[in-house]
Amino acid sequence: MTDPAKPTLLVVDGHSLAFRAFYALPVDSFVTRDGQHTNAIHGFLSMLILLLQNEKPTHLAVAFDISRFSFRTREYAEYKGTRSETPPEFVGQVPLLEEALQAMGVQTLSKEDFEADDILATLATRGAEEGFDVLVVSGDRDAIQLVRPGVTLLYPNARGVSELKRYDRDAVVERYGIEPEQYPDVAALVGETSDNLIGIDKVGEKTAVKWLKQFGSLDEILAHADEITGVVGQNLRDQKDRAVRNRKLNRLVTDVELPVGPLDLERKPIDEQAVRAVFDRLQFKTLLERVLKIAAAERGDSAPSAADAPPADSIPVIRTLVDEELAQWIKKQSASGTTPLGLRVETHGSSVTGFGLASATETVYVPWAEGRMDYVALETWLASDAPKYLQGAKSQYKALHGAGLRLEGIAFDTTLGAWLLKPGLKPESLETQVYDYLGERLAVADPSQLVPENEGASPATEAWYILRIAEYLAGRLDAGSRGVLDDIELPLVPVLATMELTGITVNHDVLSALTAQLSETAATVAAAAFAEIGREINLGSPKQLQEVLFDQLEMPKTRSNKTGFSTDAASLADLQEQNPHPFLDLLLQHRDATKLMQIIASIDKAIDKTGRVHTTYEQAGSSTGRIASNDPNLQNVPVKTEIGRRIRSAFEPSPGFETLLTADYSQIEMRIMAHLSGDAGLIEAFNSGEDLHRFVGARIFSVAPADVTPTMRTKVKAMSYGLAYGLSAFGLSKQLRIETSEAKELMTDYFARFGAVRDYLRNVVEQAKVDGYTTTIFGRRRPFPDLNSSNRVLRENAQRQALNSPIQGSAADILKRAMLSISADMAGMQSRMLLQVHDELVFEVAPGELDDLTSLVRARMGGAADLDVPLDVQIGTGPNWDAAAH
DNA sequence: AGACGCACGTA
DNA sequence: CGTACGTGCGTCTT
Numbered sequence: 001m002t003d004p005a006k007p008t009l010l011v012v013d014g015h016s017l018a019f020r021a022f023y024a025l026p027v028d029s030f031v032t033r034d035g036q037h038t039n040a041i042h043g044f045l046s047m048l049i050l051l052l053q054n055e056k057p058t059h060l061a062v063a064f065d066i067s068r069f070s071f072r073t074r075e076y077a078e079y080k081g082t083r084s085e086t087p088p089e090f091v092g093q094v095p096l097l098e099e100a101l102q103a104m105g106v107q108t109l110s111k112e113d114f115e116a117d118d119i120l121a122t123l124a125t126r127g128a129e130e131g132f133d134v135l136v137v138s139g140d141r142d143a144i145q146l147v148r149p150g151v152t153l154l155y156p157n158a159r160g161v162s163e164l165k166r167y168d169r170d171a172v173v174e175r176y177g178i179e180p181e182q183y184p185d186v187a188a189l190v191g192e193t194s195d196n197l198i199g200i201d202k203v204g205e206k207t208a209v210k211w212l213k214q215f216g217s218l219d220e221i222l223a224h225a226d227e228i229t230g231v232v233g234q235n236l237r238d239q240k241d242r243a244v245r246n247r248k249l250n251r252l253v254t255d256v257e258l259p260v261g262p263l264d265l266e267r268k269p270i271d272e273q274a275v276r277a278v279f280d281r282l283q284f285k286t287l288l289e290r291v292l293k294i295a296a297a298e299r300g301d302s303a304p305s306a307a308d309a310p311p312a313d314s315i316p317v318i319r320t321l322v323d324e325e326l327a328q329w330i331k332k333q334s335a336s337g338t339t340p341l342g343l344r345v346e347t348h349g350s351s352v353t354g355f356g357l358a359s360a361t362e363t364v365y366v367p368w369a370e371g372r373m374d375y376v377a378l379e380t381w382l383a384s385d386a387p388k389y390l391q392g393a394k395s396q397y398k399a400l401h402g403a404g405l406r407l408e409g410i411a412f413d414t415t416l417g418a419w420l421l422k423p424g425l426k427p428e429s430l431e432t433q434v435y436d437y438l439g440e441r442l443a444v445a446d447p448s449q450l451v452p453e454n455e456g457a458s459p460a461t462e463a464w465y466i467l468r469i470a471e472y473l474a475g476r477l478d479a480g481s482r483g484v485l486d487d488i489e490l491p492l493v494p495v496l497a498t499m500e501l502t503g504i505t506v507n508h509d510v511l512s513a514l515t516a517q518l519s520e521t522a523a524t525v526a527a528a529a530f531a532e533i534g535r536e537i538n539l540g541s542p543k544q545l546q547e548v549l550f551d552q553l554e555m556p557k558t559r560s561n562k563t564g565f566s567t568d569a570a571s572l573a574d575l576q577e578q579n580p581h582p583f584l585d586l587l588l589q590h591r592d593a594t595k596l597m598q599i600i601a602s603i604d605k606a607i608d609k610t611g612r613v614h615t616t617y618e619q620a621g622s623s624t625g626r627i628a629s630n631d632p633n634l635q636n637v638p639v640k641t642e643i644g645r646r647i648r649s650a651f652e653p654s655p656g657f658e659t660l661l662t663a664d665y666s667q668i669e670m671r672i673m674a675h676l677s678g679d680a681g682l683i684e685a686f687n688s689g690e691d692l693h694r695f696v697g698a699r700i701f702s703v704a705p706a707d708v709t710p711t712m713r714t715k716v717k718a719m720s721y722g723l724a725y726g727l728s729a730f731g732l733s734k735q736l737r738i739e740t741s742e743a744k745e746l747m748t749d750y751f752a753r754f755g756a757v758r759d760y761l762r763n764v765v766e767q768a769k770v771d772g773y774t775t776t777i778f779g780r781r782r783p784f785p786d787l788n789s790s791n792r793v794l795r796e797n798a799q800r801q802a803l804n805s806p807i808q809g810s811a812a813d814i815l816k817r818a819m820l821s822i823s824a825d826m827a828g829m830q831s832r833m834l835l836q837v838h839d840e841l842v843f844e845v846a847p848g849e850l851d852d853l854t855s856l857v858r859a860r861m862g863g864a865a866d867l868d869v870p871l872d873v874q875i876g877t878g879p880n881w882d883a884a885a886h
Numbered sequence: 887a888g889a890c891g892c893a894c895g896t897a
Numbered sequence: 898c899g900t901a902c903g904t905g906c907g908t909c910t911t
Binding site for chain 1: 890891892893894895896897
């Protein structure tokens with residue numbers, strides 16, 4: 001660390017760090033209500049605040065580039081020429097960032113014709129001369145050359161700006177094997193893609209370092225170029241101009257004329273008024289708190305305001321409790337009423353080794369060993385309704401289950417809470433949540449080390465943080481989202497956990513037989529395909545397929561994608577029409593067979609010793625509220641083709657169970673659309689008992705329901721389903737392979753009869769534009785920052801997502817509600833709920849329970865929502881999943 | 887090894 | 898130029 005006796009000068013490359021932050025943080029998640037992107041500002045400030053806290057610089061400056069042009073581009077026009085246009089979402093953030101820095105009392109610097117790194121180089125050099133401990137923060141590798149006694153480089157790692165690696169001289173030597181001042185020589189030889197500086201061909205870091213060690217410097221290497229043998233030696237001699245040019249360009253200027261020197265950069269006090277104003281405009285709540293905390297500390301008034309949570313350094317001292325002491329502690333907590341405790345289960349492998357418990361003021365660690373029975377108090381508390389706050393409650397529930405412990409009283413889950421606040425984010429680790437929501441660091445053990453040199457945080461500390469994150473999140477959830485959390489998501493945790501633990505029986509022999517048959521088909525078809533084109537290629541390689549189709553067979557070009565032209569099934573079907581060739585059909589057959597084999601393999605390898613497959617449900621994985629399934633994904637088991645359905649026939653009731661039962665909602669999304677739009681025609685369609693598409697078709701084509709032809713029905717069906725996805729006339733015409741004009745006409749006719757549907761869909765988007773989010777029937781929100789984007793693609797994507805979200809999300813809510821009431825009703829039964837597939841549930845039925853289960857499932861699914869149209873539930877039973885379909 | 891794009895399975 | 902997912906492969910890049 002830095003010498004406390006010396007002043008510390010911190011100089012930061014504003015542009016490169018802000019740019020890194022821009023790409024490290026999701027651009028969609030940081031947008032103000034009026035559409036201003038703030039992710040780069042947020043990431044940069046967050047990093048800077050950490051630096052202020054950790055490094056306590058006495059002097060500070062942030063340097064910016066004025067433009068992408070400098071003396072270097074004048075010397076070499078292609079310098080940084082490979083850089084693509086700066087994204088517009090980034091450009092607007094820089095002035096705001098400078099404003100925020102100003103409010104924080106941070107000096108910003110820039111200089112015409114020079115890059116920010118040159119300013120850094122100048123200040124670092126002078127600072128070191130004047131007796132400062134200098135810290136240089138830059139995302140540009142060229143800054144390595146600045147490292148020397150008194151100058152340390154902080155360089156962001158690949159993960160963005162959240163972690164800075166410290167390079168002093170020893171660290172540079174360790175990482176690169178050379179002295180810091182030799183680094184530019186290495187870079188000159190190797191080249192720097194990001195600056196569009198091409199190096200010597202075939203010379204990488206290894207070779208460059210080897211030469212430098214041998215000859216000492218680039219000049220000496222070039223002087224002795226004749227002594228270097230082989231292709232690289234020749235390349236060096238041929239291309240030495242490149243190295244010379246690169247070296248000239250990557251030398252940082254250390255004597256830029258600046259209006260200030262290091263001594264002028266003394267930290268100024270934070271202007272709290274101004275900081276509040278700027279951060280308010282940027283809608284940075286957490287960052288504001290963190291800055292104000294620093295401001296308070298620097299003023300020397302350490303008393304936290306009453307509303308503040310305890311600061312990071314006041315994590316209560318961890319006590320390890322067992323036996324009587326533990327029982328007393330739990331008793332004391334329970335006596336204080338319904339105050340929730342943070343809970344963290346510690347596991348090693350699959351076994352439970354301890355517990356962390358925390359209240360706002362106390363942290364407790366409880367060691368646990370398998371089979372110990374002296375923890376009655378803890379066991380009782382876990383299984384009681386006493387409120388517990390967890391992170392990732394489902395996996396904790398399962399871990400406890402494995403140790404023979406029951407968990408009840410899940411009153412908050414920070415994973416679910418964070419997801420309901422921002423459903424677009426993937427679940428975060430606890431460490432990330434601590435950092436993102438509290439701005440603090442949680443120690444994490446290095447998983448790559450068998451004996452970690454840095455210890456992870458204690459489960460007790462983790463439990464305390466969980467409590468604080470939960471409070472943070474709870475304070476930000478609106479009433480609707482809180483209702484979804486309390487009434488749907490939290491109660492669903494044990495239901496899903498139990499389904500995962502139960503698993504579904506899969507018949508390995510059925511799968512093996514299928515694989516054998518498919519692999520034979522694949523081989524035969526491949527051989528025939530090779531015969532057609534006169535050579536053997538990898539049929540799974542889109543690249544090789546493109547060569548065959550468009551070069552060798554000279555077929556017309558299909559729609560293009562990033563790697564050339566598409567070879568997907570739709571494109572191949574088009575080709576078959578325009579340019580029939582036996583190869584095309586054989587290729588499709590091969591794709592079919594191999595795809596099915598893959599799916600079978602993923603299921604088969606997941607079968608456990610008891611013959612069951614246990615998927616894992618991702619409860620916080622989708623933006624709309626749906627549940628996802630993985631490892632293996634049991635929500636995409638084939639059903640549409642005959643051979644695909646044979647995979648479903650491998651899913652059977654477990655021994656001791658009578659049959660499988662499937663129950664699904666028919667046309668639930670259309671029904672929700674009818675309800676939400678209040679369209680009289682559509683509501684009548686569902687109440688009439690007539691086939692939906694026939695009813696709608698009759699209205700649109702002005703014929704009797706009996707006279708709706710299959711073609712008409714197909715068109716109407718595609719139109720109806722497309723509605724909820726924001727389908728365009730163009731898309732509809734492509735799907736139905738009809739003229740755009742006909743598709744347009746179909747849409748016009750449709751809306752002439754069902755106008756309220758169109759009005760509703762329009763209104764959803766309009767309202768979302770105003771509110772910034774959409775809401776499901778039950779109050780689940782999804783934010784849409786891009787609805788007002790100036791980027792058309794972004795905006796139109798957001799519009800379609802916005803009109804779909806209440807529909808898909810409400811359907812998800814309804815099935816989840818049904819699962820909860822079904823699960824509650826099944827408490828006394830032996831039958832088990834096994835799978836959820838978005839609008840379908842699969843059960844295995846214990847002997848004698850079929851009638852009861854059927855009627856209860858029908859009643860609970862049918863009654864899961866009170867809509868203006870009935871919820872139709874289809875139920876089927878059979879000896880396997882395929883046979884149980886209807 | 888890890889990231890990315892393509893292609894394709896489901897609702 | 899149709900929403901929401903997960904997986905496996907090929908390919909290019911650490």
